[in-house]
Amino acid sequence: MTIEGRGVQSVEVGGRILSALVKAGKPLMLRELATLADVAPAQAHAYLVSFRKLELVEQDIASGRYQLGPFALQLGIARLRSFDPLRLAGHAIVEFAEQIDHMVTIAVWGTHGPTIVQVQEGSDQVHVNVRTGTVFSVTGTATGKVFAAFMSPKVIEAQLAEELRKGARIQGVGTATSRKELEAEIATARKLGYASTESKPVTGINGIAAPVFDYSGQMQLAITVIGPTGVLDIHPESADAQNLLACTRRLSAQLGYMPHAIAGTVQAEFAEIGIAEAPVKRPRRA
Template structure:
């Protein structure tokens, strides 16, 4: 197994050093604290500065953490805030529907499951937190692709795999699915990803009315669907959960 990359280890040490101090640090202080040559420390600081992770005070020449690191940190916190705000509503949705409930966010051209509530029965189930689901075939993925421009571009740019004979992979047909999703405010997956399973999902918005995730439920087709359509009560329940989570994140009523 390959060992750690020294330059990355040193860069991480520099960031930790700057994060742990109550004041800006000069080049000599950084080098001395980490046991590095001044030239090495300067090279690391210059690279981190170019990437926005470190800023240099123009008067003193000393260094502090940069805005880009803060932006990444806020992104991490946003996901955890979403999960924290969704906990109660996801539990309520699972209890009311009798099905498994998922919260997903866009990540690396897929849907990252950040929260999963088991179906409230005694069946054997596997926790899927941390799992990646496809954008183009799942209800969660379709919702993200329909409402998030970044997710839309990623879903259109990748090769869309046909997981079952029902999976929509052709570009124009998939675009029509997304148009329908935007029009009605929710998406479904009826055996498009897994045989025998159906899903319904709706978007979650933040205080800026930006789509930050999706909430959905999944269950056996015969329970989720009726006469080839998702049961209206389940659609209503999912949309209510999405609105409640969005409201808790500061989104205005919609």
């Protein structure tokens, strides 16, 4: 995001120092911090003295390393309290749907599985019966598969087992797949960062779904793009897939998500219940 207008250069330099501490995710020595912030060590030290007085930064006496302080934590908590994931995503998909000219939905995990809570039509209308309150299957839709790939298995396992047991008799939108097929699709979704369906569960309609995470690394919701086969491109290098990922990553960042801090957690949980990594299947071109 570009902000027009004249700012205060010293504040922006200080911001780079704080940003370097955030991105590092660990205490840093003065020279390390100065290098990451692209400032001279003497200049960084002067800023750090002021930041220590404000308790934005603290220094470990034994090691001399700097890390974020108590006031930085208070700022982070205040930020998190002021942002509701659904409200944030709801505003974002209005502009996003207009940008990509496709239907965009927001889904959360409900009592009976992935549940649509907002639908934003694009200028490219599709004849799909999707409305607020619609429940998607975990195994037969892009939305459901992204929950299967990225939400805690402890949350989804009961619903997943029920769908696999009932097969074609499930009530949600989409036909259930087998556990073996699902394992391969989960592996693909984790590799790509999104799940997709081609001409399923509605013939002639594609779907791409990506997760939005919060500061703790928990998946909060899924954003799904729905469009005609041959128009909505589900391929990893496509503009549609990349635009969706840019949208969800931006929302996750606004909720405090830091990927490097929680990498591998979900995969480890899936291994505990028997849904392991499987050979990756590359999605076909639309």
